[in-house]
Amino acid sequence: MGTERENSGNTVMLSLFREELAGWTRMLDAGLEEIEREVTPERIDGLIRTVHAIRGASRLVGLPVAANLAYAMEGFLSEAGAEKHRLAAYPAAPFRQACDLFCAIAAQEDRDISRWLAERESDILVISQALQRSVREAEAPPISEHCESAVPKEDPTGCAEAPGEIEERGGVTPAAPTTADVSDGEPSAGYREAEVSRDRFGDGDRLIELAGECLDQARRLRALCPVLRASDHFPPVPGKGTPSPVLPAERDREEIPVADPVLQFESSSKQLEQLAERLYDEILEIRRTASALSPVLRCLLVEIHGESYALPISRIDRVVRVSPSDIPSIRGRPFVSIDGEDIGLIDAGELLRMPGLPASGGDWPVVIMRDRSRRCGLVVDAFRGEEDLVPMPLDRRLGKVDFIRAGAILEDGSPALVLDMNDLFRAIETPILRDRSTAEKGAPLQETVPKS
Amino acid sequence: MDQKNGDEPLVRCLPEREAPGGVRSEESAPFSPDTSSAGDAVSVVVFRIKREWFALRTGLFYQVADRELLHTIPGKTDRRFRGMVNVGGDLHLCFSLADILEIAEPAGGIPAEENRARLIVAGDEGNRFAFPVDEIMGVQSIFAAELETVLATPAGYGARLCSRILSIEGKRVGLLDGDKLLNALAGSLETDGNGTGK
Numbered sequence: 001m002g003t004e005r006e007n008s009g010n011t012v013m014l015s016l017f018r019e020e021l022a023g024w025t026r027m028l029d030a031g032l033e034e035i036e037r038e039v040t041p042e043r044i045d046g047l048i049r050t051v052h053a054i055r056g057a058s059r060l061v062g063l064p065v066a067a068n069l070a071y072a073m074e075g076f077l078s079e080a081g082a083e084k085h086r087l088a089a090y091p092a093a094p095f096r097q098a099c100d101l102f103c104a105i106a107a108q109e110d111r112d113i114s115r116w117l118a119e120r121e122s123d124i125l126v127i128s129q130a131l132q133r134s135v136r137e138a139e140a141p142p143i144s145e146h147c148e149s150a151v152p153k154e155d156p157t158g159c160a161e162a163p164g165e166i167e168e169r170g171g172v173t174p175a176a177p178t179t180a181d182v183s184d185g186e187p188s189a190g191y192r193e194a195e196v197s198r199d200r201f202g203d204g205d206r207l208i209e210l211a212g213e214c215l216d217q218a219r220r221l222r223a224l225c226p227v228l229r230a231s232d233h234f235p236p237v238p239g240k241g242t243p244s245p246v247l248p249a250e251r252d253r254e255e256i257p258v259a260d261p262v263l264q265f266e267s268s269s270k271q272l273e274q275l276a277e278r279l280y281d282e283i284l285e286i287r288r289t290a291s292a293l294s295p296v297l298r299c300l301l302v303e304i305h306g307e308s309y310a311l312p313i314s315r316i317d318r319v320v321r322v323s324p325s326d327i328p329s330i331r332g333r334p335f336v337s338i339d340g341e342d343i344g345l346i347d348a349g350e351l352l353r354m355p356g357l358p359a360s361g362g363d364w365p366v367v368i369m370r371d372r373s374r375r376c377g378l379v380v381d382a383f384r385g386e387e388d389l390v391p392m393p394l395d396r397r398l399g400k401v402d403f404i405r406a407g408a409i410l411e412d413g414s415p416a417l418v419l420d421m422n423d424l425f426r427a428i429e430t431p432i433l434r435d436r437s438t439a440e441k442g443a444p445l446q447e448t449v450p451k452s
Numbered sequence: 453m454d455q456k457n458g459d460e461p462l463v464r465c466l467p468e469r470e471a472p473g474g475v476r477s478e479e480s481a482p483f484s485p486d487t488s489s490a491g492d493a494v495s496v497v498v499f500r501i502k503r504e505w506f507a508l509r510t511g512l513f514y515q516v517a518d519r520e521l522l523h524t525i526p527g528k529t530d531r532r533f534r535g536m537v538n539v540g541g542d543l544h545l546c547f548s549l550a551d552i553l554e555i556a557e558p559a560g561g562i563p564a565e566e567n568r569a570r571l572i573v574a575g576d577e578g579n580r581f582a583f584p585v586d587e588i589m590g591v592q593s594i595f596a597a598e599l600e601t602v603l604a605t606p607a608g609y610g611a612r613l614c615s616r617i618l619s620i621e622g623k624r625v626g627l628l629d630g631d632k633l634l635n636a637l638a639g640s641l642e643t644d645g646n647g648t649g650k
Contacts, residue, residue: 398641402526415543
């Protein structure tokens with residue numbers, strides 16, 4: 001009977017959901033423990049991704065109550081992740097309760113889940129409301145001394161090195177003003193600007209990330225099709241031909257018999273994958289167009305060989321100062337460990353083929369850049385602050401200039417160059433360039449072009 | 453003034469006035485010493501780079517500014533192409549005419565009181581360039597009859613870019629050929645940043 005087959009399909013899906021949910025709840029527990037030790041945007045992002053996955057999966061298996069709870073958790077974390085408030089300042093009980101509830105769902109029998117949730121719907125609603133209320137009602141608390149800014153504070157003179165987000169981990173040492181400024185409870189103007197810029201330019205990246213996650217999940221669902229087909233739960237339907245696995249989405253929808261849950265799942269998961277692909281591509285395109293049209297780009301200004309270069313804030317993970325004596329190297333390439341990840345470092349001057357300057361005795365200012373899952377560190381000479389810049393195309397007579405996206409004019413009227421982050425990532429991952437960088441280390445000083 | 457109707461406002465008559473002698477030819481045709489008659493005055497801007505004096509047709513000039521901060525372009529900057537400068541909110545490519553014209557550094561340098569450096573932006577729309585000079589004498593009107601054939605001065609590569617020589621206030625001035633100069637600038641960009649061709 002079709003109904004029995006549908007129930008069987010649901011049971012398999014629920015079983016898979018419970019298995020996944022058990023893993024996700026373990027990740028939530030671990031993430032919460034880390035957050036209790038120290039709140040970082042990366043950790044909050046990790047939790048958001050996990051909760052987001054729970055929400056999507058709950059909807060997929062037809063558990064809207066669970067999905068709504070996950071949605072409330074996501075909103076709660078997003079607020080904290082946006083650094084408007086701090087997670088530590090919220091009453092953690094509702095979030096913990098929500099996590100426990102998902103643990104309990106994972107422990108239920110497949111056939112009991114719907115009933116179990118229905119019985120607790122009002123309790124779950126209370127938890128959801130508590131999560132939403134805690135976000136709404138929480139006053140912006142003083143930023144703790146672990147506060148991290150993605151960018152250095154703006155220096156009004158534009159000359160002094162601005163303090164950035166500094167982590168004391170291994171060779172990474174903090175810049176004193178960061179803690180001093182935030183301990184008063186009122187974020188400084190520079191900090192607020194960093195916050196605003198992250199909000200303004202971070203959304204696009206977040207959307208791309210979410211779309212990428214959707215695509216990933218959709219592909220995982222598609223990968224389940226052969227497993228389901230091989231399952232004993234789904235014997236072949238007499239008289240039904242095997243449909244082509246690669247049919248256009250619309251035709252699939254019309255031709256697949258509703259009574260066959262495997263085919264329905266196969267068809268739906270394929271459509272889901274196609275939709276996710278389209279979503280991902282379109283968000284990327286929107287992002288590109290928006291970047292092209294946006295007249296203002298919030299940038300971190302750095303000094304490389306005495307000149308100003310700008311890096312779009314949206315692609316910067318953090319800025320740190322690293323003690324050279326604490327930098328190990330792998331095959332001659334220096335790296336720094338941040339959040340347990342070894343991040344390769346490359347000297348901006350070498351990358352831009354500028355003549356070497358004698359190394360200064362102090363710590364290295366490093367810009368940690370991120371590109372989806374990758375991170376790398378660009379060693380610069382100094383941090384110069386943060387500015388809104390209007391990118392100006394370089395003169396066409398120059399042709400393509402490696403690593404440079406555009407020119408710009410700073411507030412003081414001096415010109416600057418906006419670095420092309422995509423070029424930088426590509427170059428850093430190119431072995432030839434890395435080798436060249438290594439080989440050129442210690443090269444004699446070449447003629448420099450003095451400023452007029 | 454040749455006024456057709458005494459009741460007409462002056463402003464309406466202005467476009468119908470006869471242009472002063474030489475102005476129309478100056479505006480309508482690019483300056484060429486070979487085709488200029490002795491009576492055609494041409495306006496040029498005279499400037500100094502190190503010890504050498506040069507003139508360039510005024511029509512090519514766009515702006516004169518104080519010396520601005522230069523930003524090098526990685527992989528492109530060399531002796532001739534120095535980078536980009538901001539003049540009036542626009543970024544212009546900046547060249548060293550001293551190096552393009554191969555002007556040697558004067559022995560003993562230039563006294564500080566002679567250093568009245570300016571930055572000149574010149575060229576056609578879409579093909580502008582900036583270059584620093586050490587002094588600007590001003591705008592001068594010259595006549596073809598005043599021009600002499602280039603023999604040896606100015607020295608070096610500059611001789612190839614100078615179409616004629618003239619004397620202004622007792623100074624020997626090389627008249628730069630605008631087209632040749634623009635070609636030389638474009639050529640200096642076709643290097644790999646180390647002064648070698650691509």
